[in-house]
Amino acid sequence: MSCAVATLYRENAERPATTFCMTFKIIYFNARGRCEAMRMLLADQGAQWEEEVVTFDVWQAGDLKKTCAFGQLPKFCHGDFEMNQSNAILRFLGRQFDLYGKTHQEAALIDMVNDGAEDLRITYFTFIYKEYETAKSKYIEDLPSHLKYFECLLSKNHGGSGFIVGDQISFADYNLVDLLMIHQVLANDCLKDFPLLKAYVSRICSRPKIAAFLASDDHKKRPISGNGKQ
Numbered sequence: 001m002s003c004a005v006a007t008l009y010r011e012n013a014e015r016p017a018t019t020f021c022m023t024f025k026i027i028y029f030n031a032r033g034r035c036e037a038m039r040m041l042l043a044d045q046g047a048q049w050e051e052e053v054v055t056f057d058v059w060q061a062g063d064l065k066k067t068c069a070f071g072q073l074p075k076f077c078h079g080d081f082e083m084n085q086s087n088a089i090l091r092f093l094g095r096q097f098d099l100y101g102k103t104h105q106e107a108a109l110i111d112m113v114n115d116g117a118e119d120l121r122i123t124y125f126t127f128i129y130k131e132y133e134t135a136k137s138k139y140i141e142d143l144p145s146h147l148k149y150f151e152c153l154l155s156k157n158h159g160g161s162g163f164i165v166g167d168q169i170s171f172a173d174y175n176l177v178d179l180l181m182i183h184q185v186l187a188n189d190c191l192k193d194f195p196l197l198k199a200y201v202s203r204i205c206s207r208p209k210i211a212a213f214l215a216s217d218d219h220k221k222r223p224i225s226g227n228g229k230q
């Protein structure tokens with residue numbers, strides 16, 4: 001399967017980066033989970049996409065799992081091109097929509113922020129799926145020790161008044177904002193000591209196409225996590 005993925009990628013790589021006519025498709029469980037950042041990105045960029053919602057029974061049957069490069073979802077399609085790994089998908093969309101900074105240094109910083117967001121997302125998932133009942137107050141108590149790094153990074157870019165890196169939105173902004181938003185659901189006032197992050201979330205979420213997406217049932221009715229905990 002991994003060979004097939006690589007072949008498709010090479011073929012597609014020869015097409016111009018501005019080829020958007022092919023359909024984007026997200027194949028995932030009924031959750032915001034690892035896909036809401038890509039949905040926000042696609043919505044904000046005015047792109048259409050399809051959703052294939054995978055039920056537990058379908059996943060357990062195993063046929064779809066066999067088609068996934070690492071046996072897990074999400075799976076993402078663009079025309080005939082298929083890939084997995086949520087952060088690789090975000091990077092792919094970053095390249096497709098020119099959301100990957102203006103220089104190699106900006107791209108490196110965008111990667112750095114996105115990797116930092118991934119570290120916190122893994123911590124969050126471990127908590128949600130394995131420790132929700134036993135460690136909720138401890139998780140919330142520890143949250144500032146993670147969030148302070150993002151506040152600091154934001155403050156260093158135009159005083160925190162714009163994006164996380166550079167002067168245009170990047171895929172890392174969508175990922176970070178989604179991550180901060182799900183933490184606000186967990187602990188409503190978790191950004192109270194981080195004024196730049198708080199204003200940043202509001203600013204990005206008020207971009208018209210993101211605001212419309214966030215107001216849609218597609219977003220509002222989709223559970224944050226696969227086990228319904230939030």
Ligand code: GTS
Nearest residue numbers: 033034071072073074084085086087226
């Ligand atoms: N590193 C992968 C990514 O970022 O895409 C992790 C993917 C992953 O853990 N997928 C889980 C999965 O497929 C679902 S979720 O954690 O994203 O909600 N689980 C089912 C299985 O059989 O492993």
